[in-house]
Amino acid sequence: MSGVPVDPYVVPALDGVAYGLLVFVAAAGLVLCFGVAGILNLAHGTLFAIGGYTAAALLDGGWGSLALALVVGVGAATAAGALVALLLTRVGAAGHLNQALLTFGVALAGGSLLVAAFGPDDPPVRVPAALDGSVVVAGHRYAAYRLVFIVLAAVLAGLLHLAVRRTRAGMLVRAAVDDAEMVATLGVSPAVVRVGVLAAAGALAGAAGVLGAPIIGPGPDTADAVLLLSLVVVVLGGLGSMTGTLLAALAVGQIQTLGVALAPSAAPFLLFAAMAVVLAVRARGLATARRAT
Template identity: 85%
Template sequence: MIAVAAGTNRIDPYLIPALDGVAYGLLVFVAASGLVFCFGVANILNLAHGTLYAIGGYTAAALLDGGWASLALALAVGVLAAAAAGVLLAGLLTPVATGNHLTQALLTFGVALAGGSLLVAGFGPDDPQVQVPAALDGSVVVAGHRYAAYRLVFIVVAAVIAAGLYLAVRRTRAGMLVRAAVDDAEMVACMGVSPARIRAGVLAAAGALAGAAGVLGAPIIGPGADTADTVLLLSLVVVVLGGLGSMAGTLLAALAIGEIQTLGVALLPSAAPFLLFAAMAAVLAVRARGFATNRRVT
């Protein structure tokens, strides 16, 4: 039993949506961070990113049987499969690497179409059920409300992934290469690091992140025919709102989107359809023109 300090009566009904918003936001962050890498380092708009997430989601639905071992297996298989799909995508992109981002974006869209079709062919057209580990299947009491235990654990795990990602980008050699490639890709190439390898590595990392998000987030945004589109849209909005490349900004934007999608809908049900738009407009008003110039993975 986990008890969080009880709020006053006025915020009490909104505690559960707010908590849901954190879980949702962290899930979107893990998914979107892969897109930030693709975009920031390889300068590729990866329209197949949602499909990479869906690979993880379908893996979770197929492998999870309520035990811990199946969760570990699903996580390993999902991450590897999505990373492999990322490497495949990098391979497909190699012949058009010198072309422009228009061709590259169209190529990734073709891969997304074909990949989505293959997933539906392989796993069936219905949205599959996802079984979380039995130990996490129940609910716990948070400030007098019942809340799904899985989501609470997910919040912790996703926060650990986010922290690990931050440390990997700031402190490891691979992270340094990634940041260097964002700043000056030609100089990195001059120093003897093959741009093709960086692209493959970045797409593999993006695939791994999306696959991990897909497996762990399957009980929250489940696999289905619309999953790829939903995740791609949420990731795009988060990346744009977060200032196109800043990891801290992406995290803040993801949490804001999560709260908008849950708490915002609970508070203002009539305005729900426009809240995402309003968020984009609000960020625009604050940041004015800072968007296009500010591109750094920090």
């Protein structure tokens, strides 16, 4: 990189980190659903949109409204996640086709309800007044909210890692992945674990939606866009590995911002190219990913 001036790419690179962390928090919920319950939750993007619309409706420029939006948005998305889980318990054993149909139906109906409630336009989102300005980073002006978001999302990712590795709930979740029947004999109903996981995934999507609303704003297309990004990230990350998902999310963030800045004409192909590169590196294919890291 010696001949290329690094300077103009600082801002896209930082944007890429913010974008990547946002996608990670959203995709983490999908990894949980998928890893534990084996459910492909097509309504995941809609849960994110619930958080985004809540932020747009409640944020008025003060800190109190941010806290309120966070509580309401996470609560609503958690409830929606639990609702999906309850609907799924009746269909649960009947195969992935029915799961896909059901979660897609929830996404379609939920998206329609959101548009009916908040209108068909993309509502503006107001960040807290104290963060509305810009700060100087390495000689460049950069939106203060995005810097704070990077810190917040990193903290959230750290907490998630601790929760999965260290808490009893996290251990139960990992145990349910390894051997659901054994967990059941220990007196914990796998169905309860599953509802809990889907609700937790909803909470993650809701938190990402509220905090990320100034970055990926709410609108009728948000749900599809977030679902696609999360899917690509989960596939790139090795289908179930949290660390892999984080790395993939950061890479996708850079592709979507720095990649577009560096090679605008190639931008449409970059995500495809990333999937091809990952495949070349792991020639055996992703679905046969190794048992343990």
